[in-house]
Amino acid sequence: MASPGASSSPLSILAPKTKTKKKHFVQQKVEVFRASDPILSVLMWGVNHSINDLVQVPVPVMLLPDDFKANTKIKVNNHLFNKENLPGHFKFKEYCPQVFRNLRERFGIEDLDYQASLARSPPVKDGDGHGVGLLLTSYDRTLKLKQISSEEVEDMHNILSEYHQHIVTCHGSTLLPQFLAMYRVTVESEDTYLIVMRNMFSHRLNVHRKYDLKGSLVSREASLKEKEKELPTYKDVDFRNNMQKVYVSEEEKERIMDKLNRDVEFLVHLRIMDYSLLLGIHDVGRVEEEEMEEESYDDYDSEDEEEEENSLTPAPAVGSYGTSPEGIAGYMNSFKPLGPGEFDPYVDVYAIQSAVGDHPIVMNVSGRYRQAGTVSQPVEIMNQLASFLWMYTKMSIEKR
Numbered sequence: 338m339a340s341p342g343a344s345s346s347p348l349s350i351l352a353p354k355t356k357t358k359k360k361h362f363v364q365q366k367v368e369v370f371r372a373s374d375p376i377l378s379v380l381m382w383g384v385n386h387s388i389n390d391l392v393q394v395p396v397p398v399m400l401l402p403d404d405f406k407a408n409t410k411i412k413v414n415n416h417l418f419n420k421e422n423l424p425g426h427f428k429f430k431e432y433c434p435q436v437f438r439n440l441r442e443r444f445g446i447e448d449l450d451y452q453a454s455l456a457r458s459p460p461v462k463d464g465d466g467h468g469v470g471l472l473l474t475s476y477d478r479t480l481k482l483k484q485i486s487s488e489e490v491e492d493m494h495n496i497l498s499e500y501h502q503h504i505v506t507c508h509g510s511t512l513l514p515q516f517l518a519m520y521r522v523t524v525e526s527e528d529t530y531l532i533v534m535r536n537m538f539s540h541r542l543n544v545h546r547k548y549d550l551k552g553s554l555v556s557r558e559a560s561l562k563e564k565e566k567e568l569p570t571y572k573d574v575d576f577r578n579n580m581q582k583v584y585v586s587e588e589e590k591e592r593i594m595d596k597l598n599r600d601v602e603f604l605v606h607l608r609i610m611d612y613s614l615l616l617g618i619h620d621v622g623r624v625e626e627e628e629m630e631e632e633s634y635d636d637y638d639s640e641d642e643e644e645e646e647n648s649l650t651p652a653p654a655v656g657s658y659g660t661s662p663e664g665i666a667g668y669m670n671s672f673k674p675l676g677p678g679e680f681d682p683y684v685d686v687y688a689i690q691s692a693v694g695d696h697p698i699v700m701n702v703s704g705r706y707r708q709a710g711t712v713s714q715p716v717e718i719m720n721q722l723a724s725f726l727w728m729y730t731k732m733s734i735e736k737r
Contacts, residue, residue, distance in 0.1 A: 373459070375424045376471075376529050379522045380482075381456045383429030386411065388452040396442075397435060404435045405498050428523035432490070436501060437518045443509040444535065445683060446517065454479050455533070471531070478540035479684065480517070485530050493519060493532065496607055503603045512596045512687070513603070537615070539685045544568065544617035548576050551613045583616075584691050593689070 387409065397404070411429045441451055458476035470484030485493075493516075504511065515535040522529045538544055548571045551557060558574035571579070585593065597614075604612055 375427075375524050376522050377459050377473075378423050379427045379429060379524055380520065380531065381459065382423060383411065383431070383520060383522065384518075385452060385456040386429070387431050387434065388448050388456075391434060391438060392448055396438070400436060400439060400501070402498075405433055405494070405501075407435065408432050409434055424524050426525075428521075430521040430523075432494070432519040432521070433497060436497060437516070440501060440504060440515070441517050443504055444515045444517070444686075445509065446535070451480075451517065471529070474536065478538075479536055481534045481536045482531050483534070485532050487528070487530060489532075490519065490521075490530050499603075499607065503599075507596075507599055510596060511600055512593075513600050515686075535686065537687045538617055539619065539688060542619040542685075545620045545623060546571070546618040548572065548581070548616040549613050550576060550616060585689060589689050 390409075409431050413423075413428070414426050438448065441448065454475045454477050460473035460475050460480075460482055463472040463474055471482070472484070473482040474480070475482070500513075500516070503513075509515075514537070516532060517535060518533040520531045520533075522531065545568075547568065550573055552573065554573055554577070557572040559569055559571045563569045564571075575581075601612075604610075
């Protein structure tokens with residue numbers, strides 16, 4: 338077989354590398370991964386390739402220390418496609434594949450569903466992403482991808498073993514971000530590091546208001562520039578000024594506090610201080626009013642129009658709310674039609690039904706890789722929640 342980079346080779350050459358420096362050559366499958374950004378095209382290609390390889394490998398009985406240091410590398414030269422689909426030369430690296438495979442299993446995510454959610458259609462760039470780097474959402478809105486630095490990759494390696502043990506201990510029931518994979522994509526000799534998490538917002542319920550809460554009132558008010566955004570992120574002072582509360586049942590409150598207790602103790606153990614409770618609100622009443630307005634507008638608009646009989650309704654676009662034929666959210670759509678404010682707890686794992694009305698609530702305590710969770714109206718969150726976080730913030734300071 339021709340060497341990588343030989344122009345006479347009609348096939349692309351893959352040169353996977355492992356820690357043992359062994360190499361094997363694989364014929365590239367004819368699959369097209371089109372995206373506006375070459376990084377996304379390579380990411381989709383890499384996820385597809387890595388999952389296809391991973392499902393052929395038996396699940397290990399137990400994880401070994403070396404699994405937390407392992408990685409797989411793939412180098413592609415002279416691929417079969419033109420540059421409109423994939424760049425001519427690229428590399429793809431997956432960190433700790435068996436560890437993240439185990440985490441996905443503990444979070445109830447099948448590898449093939451994960452593959453479909455990321456590789457079936459390009460992830461979408463978040464327009465409101467603040468900070469440096471990419472922030473992406475999978476086409477079916479079930480996953481988030483965040484660009485991180487090489488230093489943060491190292492930090493993740495340092496805590497991965499303890500994070501995994503925490504997830505094992507709590508049986509995957511956590512308010513912390515659910516880390517699902519970590520990759521490096523190299524295009525034109527430039528490295529891009531990405532970490533994949535479950536989306537803490539609902540994949541089908543829009544968030545109408547969100548808060549980033551730390552349990553402190555010092556410099557904790559959203560700026561005027563932030564408040565001008567379509568969906569601003571409010572803070573503790575705004576939460577208090579808005580008299581914002583979230584009603585939950587005693588049972589749900591106990592579950593929330595148990596998770597917070599375990600998760601914050603874990604963060605204190607790791608001496609991580611930069612964390613907060615991120616809270617999003619889905620207003621079911623507002624959605625119902627908007628739908629009624631749309632219906633009456635449509636009725637008024639259609640008075641002068643003649644509708645054709647036996648007309649066919651166009652198929653919903655792939656990736657629209659609740660219509661994904663595959664992926665993490667896809668399995669439920671054929672079995673359980675959802676009404677306003679309803680959610681599937683196996684997909685929207687952060688969602689919590691409020692005590693008053695049919696209003697879902699999603700909460701999240703996130704660490705360095707922040708993401709927002711989700712709550713709804715009528716809103717009344719326990720006042721002791723903020724003081725709880727403040728208490729643990731003080732504990733973490735004292736323990737440092």
